[in-house]
Amino acid sequence: MPTTQPVLLLIEDDPQFRLLLTTTLENQDFTVLPLTKGQEGLAAIRSRPPDLLILDLGLPDLDGQDLIRGLRTWSDLPIIVLSARNQEIDITQALDNGADDYLTKPFNAGELVSRIKALLRRVSKSADSDPDVFQTGELKIELAKRRVTVAEREIHLTPIEFSLLSLLVLNAGFVVTHRQLLVKVWGATHTEHHHYLRVYMGQLRHKLEADPTRPRYLLTETGVGYRLNPAGS
Amino acid sequence: MKIMSRKVAITCRNLLIGILAPLALTLMDWPMREALKPSNILLVYLLGVFFLALRLGLLVSFVASITSAAAFAFFFAPPIFSFAIADQENLIGLTVMLIVGAITSQQAEDVITQSRLANQRERRASALYHLSKELAAAPLENEIIEIGVRHIHAEFGSRSTILLPDRNSRLTYPANPPSAISLRGTNLATANSVFQQAQSGSSPGNNPLQATAFYLPLIGSTGPIGLLLLEQHVPPRILPPEQRQLLDTFVNQIVHTLERARLAEQAREATLKIQAETLRNSLLSSISHDLRTPLATIIGAASTLDTDHDRLSSGARQNLVQAISEEAYRMSDLTTKILQMARLEAGEVVLNRQWYEPEEIVGSALRRLETKLKNRPVNIRMTDSQSLINVDAVLLQQVMVNLLDNADKYSPGGQPIDISVDITPANIIFSIADRGPGIPIEMQQKIFEKFFQIHAESAQSGAGLGLSICRAIVEAHQGEIWVNNRDEGGAVMQVRLPLLEPPPAIDPED
Numbered sequence: 026m027p028t029t030q031p032v033l034l035l036i037e038d039d040p041q042f043r044l045l046l047t048t049t050l051e052n053q054d055f056t057v058l059p060l061t062k063g064q065e066g067l068a069a070i071r072s073r074p075p076d077l078l079i080l081d082l083g084l085p086d087l088d089g090q091d092l093i094r095g096l097r098t099w100s101d102l103p104i105i106v107l108s109a110r111n112q113e114i115d116i117t118q119a120l121d122n123g124a125d126d127y128l129t130k131p132f133n134a135g136e137l138v139s140r141i142k143a144l145l146r147r148v149s150k151s152a153d154s155d156p157d158v159f160q161t162g163e164l165k166i167e168l169a170k171r172r173v174t175v176a177e178r179e180i181h182l183t184p185i186e187f188s189l190l191s192l193l194v195l196n197a198g199f200v201v202t203h204r205q206l207l208v209k210v211w212g213a214t215h216t217e218h219h220h221y222l223r224v225y226m227g228q229l230r231h232k233l234e235a236d237p238t239r240p241r242y243l244l245t246e247t248g249v250g251y252r253l254n255p256a257g258s
Numbered sequence: 259m260k261i262m263s264r265k266v267a268i269t270c271r272n273l274l275i276g277i278l279a280p281l282a283l284t285l286m287d288w289p290m291r292e293a294l295k296p297s298n299i300l301l302v303y304l305l306g307v308f309f310l311a312l313r314l315g316l317l318v319s320f321v322a323s324i325t326s327a328a329a330f331a332f333f334f335a336p337p338i339f340s341f342a343i344a345d346q347e348n349l350i351g352l353t354v355m356l357i358v359g360a361i362t363s364q365q366a367e368d369v370i371t372q373s374r375l376a377n378q379r380e381r382r383a384s385a386l387y388h389l390s391k392e393l394a395a396a397p398l399e400n401e402i403i404e405i406g407v408r409h410i411h412a413e414f415g416s417r418s419t420i421l422l423p424d425r426n427s428r429l430t431y432p433a434n435p436p437s438a439i440s441l442r443g444t445n446l447a448t449a450n451s452v453f454q455q456a457q458s459g460s461s462p463g464n465n466p467l468q469a470t471a472f473y474l475p476l477i478g479s480t481g482p483i484g485l486l487l488l489e490q491h492v493p494p495r496i497l498p499p500e501q502r503q504l505l506d507t508f509v510n511q512i513v514h515t516l517e518r519a520r521l522a523e524q525a526r527e528a529t530l531k532i533q534a535e536t537l538r539n540s541l542l543s544s545i546s547h548d549l550r551t552p553l554a555t556i557i558g559a560a561s562t563l564d565t566d567h568d569r570l571s572s573g574a575r576q577n578l579v580q581a582i583s584e585e586a587y588r589m590s591d592l593t594t595k596i597l598q599m600a601r602l603e604a605g606e607v608v609l610n611r612q613w614y615e616p617e618e619i620v621g622s623a624l625r626r627l628e629t630k631l632k633n634r635p636v637n638i639r640m641t642d643s644q645s646l647i648n649v650d651a652v653l654l655q656q657v658m659v660n661l662l663d664n665a666d667k668y669s670p671g672g673q674p675i676d677i678s679v680d681i682t683p684a685n686i687i688f689s690i691a692d693r694g695p696g697i698p699i700e701m702q703q704k705i706f707e708k709f710f711q712i713h714a715e716s717a718q719s720g721a722g723l724g725l726s727i728c729r730a731i732v733e734a735h736q737g738e739i740w741v742n743n744r745d746e747g748g749a750v751m752q753v754r755l756p757l758l759e760p761p762p763a764i765d766p767e768d
Contacts, residue, residue, distance in 0.1 A: 113652055114610075131586070131587075131590050183767050184767065185767050219612045219613060220612070220613035220646055220761065220762055220764065221764060223612075223613055223614055223615055223618065223646060224615075224646070224764055226618070227615045227617065227618065230617075237617060237621070238617050238620055238621045238624070238638045238640070239621055239624055239625075239636075239638075240621055240625075244622075244625065245618055245621065245622040245625070246622075247619075247622045247651050247652050247655045248610070248651060248652040
């Protein structure tokens with residue numbers, strides 16, 4: 026059924042890398058629209074919105090960050106950004122501007138495919154309803170009942186711990202930036218209070234992880250944010 | 259004007275003394291005129307003339323001898339109270355006195371001049387000595403200028419400033435802030451035109467005499483190196499020759515010192531350049547070796563896959579693809595390290611300090627090496643793992659990753675890595691211990707140097723950058739990193755970071 030294949034818009038200026046990604050993704054039954062420039066990409070999105078955008082941050086014609094910010098004013102299109110500069114600050118900014126996920130070059134093409142699939146899944150799921158129960162390994166979280174168990178044993182969480190955890194559950198598999206967590210849990214006035222986040226994440230790890238120094242569920246993306254690992258077995 | 263009138267006043271006073279002193283002697287001798295012979299009285303007058311010559315110079319002594327002759331003729335040589343002299347003996351005596359007076363006055367004047375010149379020479383010599391002594395101890399252009407300006411002010415009473423050209427041979431204002439004795443408000447355009455004239459070889463005599471300043475090019479061994487601006491006294495006057503000579507000597511001293519400082523600076527720059535060159539060469543050779551080796555594998559495997567694809571067994575193809583992938587990751591790791599080292603060295607890295615739990619940093623480093631450490635036991639011991647430290651977590655995680663990576667690389671498979679974190683009131687110490695061969699004592703310092711490898715070109719070799727990156731990051735945190743050998747075998751890498759401030763308070767949850 027070629028018509029139901031998800032359409033991916035790829036904006037990447039390096040020809041070899043564009044060819045590699047196009048080949049790999051087409052091989053995974055995606056329809057790929059490869060473009061070189063940001064302006065062309067924006068025009069394509071306006072005329073016929075794709076299912077997902079893969080955006081290289083280092084574009085020749087316009088700043089990738091501006092593109093994301095502009096796009097977010099009128100579109101919810103899922104975005105994965107690719108960054109060649111291994112600079113956490115670029116990635117954090119892209120995520121705070123509204124990108125959904127990121128990969129730093131060089132990366133494994135298989136990793137990109139699984140991120141794309143996860144993102145498309147999340148979009149289709151949230152169209153139905155928010156998942157009420159999240160389960161991975163021995164960890165089970167029931168959002169409506171505000172109940173968290175590890176290996177069937179109920180864990181008591183404080184209200185802040187629970188709201189942190191539920192934010193990560195709603196974005197399971199995706200990184201949530203420090204800023205996003207701080208704004209949603211503590212409010213817009215606390216965006217610089219990173220130490221609150223560290224302390225509460227530490228408490229959550231001690232309550233939920235078997236070995237808090239080698240976490241399986243609550244993963245740190247150093248300098249960027251946190252990610253709840255949906256495959257934490 | 260003032261100076262002139264003062265000089266005239268002094269001369270008038272001295273001439274008056276030249277007249278009054280013989281009259282005083284006359285008064286002294288008068289009561290004794292019966293007892294003394296006229297020839298003795300003449301001797302007293304002669305003595306007076308001689309003293310005046312010694313103290314006040316030729317003109318005064320001349321006036322004094324005329325007055326003395328007149329007084330002698332009038333008061334002592336008979337007939338008394340008349341300028342006539344009857345006695346031939348007295349006439350001869352008076353003539354002899356005048357001649358002797360004239361000769362001794364001339365002699366005395368010479369002595370005075372000599373001693374004044376000697377004094378002046380000594381003062382100049384001492385001024386020059388002090389100038390050269392201070393200049394000899396001044397290594398920097400700014401200091402040289404400051405010293406020069408200060409001594410010129412002390413010696414000539416004029417404010418001055420020294421302008422040096424920048425890289426485009428345009429004169430610029432001195433870098434140090436002007437002091438009270440430096441000349442301000444210089445017109446750079448005029449200064450530059452004088453300087454350019456000097457450069458083009460116009461005769462140095464053509465200095466424009468500006469209303470406010472006297473422009474003196476500083477001529478070095480290879481041409482003009484700057485410009486001295488000397489404040490003109492009001493009204494403008496040309497310096498007397500000996501002053502002008504002294505000024506020229508001062509200027510020469512300053513020029514020589516400036517040239518010496520410049521040569522020293524050039525020598526220093528040359529040394530630095532050579533050092534940078536050596537470093538760059540070792541960087542290039544190291545990088546080219548470490549990048550070319552994996553590239554050789556990648557290119558070779560890819561071309562084999564390209565040309566012999568159908569003749570290869572699927573297992574062989576798999577191996578080649580695997581090799582390409584592994585070597586590409588190795589190159590990726592290396593380029594990341596090279597870039598990171600370059601950024602750290604260029605001083606581009608600003609620490610993004612935030613409060614973190616040490617547990618989280620160790621945990622995320624372990625997570626990054628998850629695949630590598632799959633089959634190696636890692637023991638972690640932490641005291642007070644949930645206290646906060648203020649660090650750049652991305653960089654500190656890099657330190658942990660590099661240290662853990664080394665521990666894994668250099669110890670036999672299956673042997674554990676022991677991590678411990680100890681917090682004292684003032685410090686946090688991370689220790690990462692392996693059970694490898696340890697580090698020979700004589701290399702325990704060297705391993706933190708760039709491109710140093712204990713076993714160069716071994717199969718495990720990286721570029722010798724990992725530990726120097728660690729050291730740069732740790733030192734940026736004002737900490738230190740060192741290595742010891744364990745008694746039971748293996749090395750312990752330790753990182754100490756100072757805890758500079760207490761962690762911020764956390765409001766309790768309601």
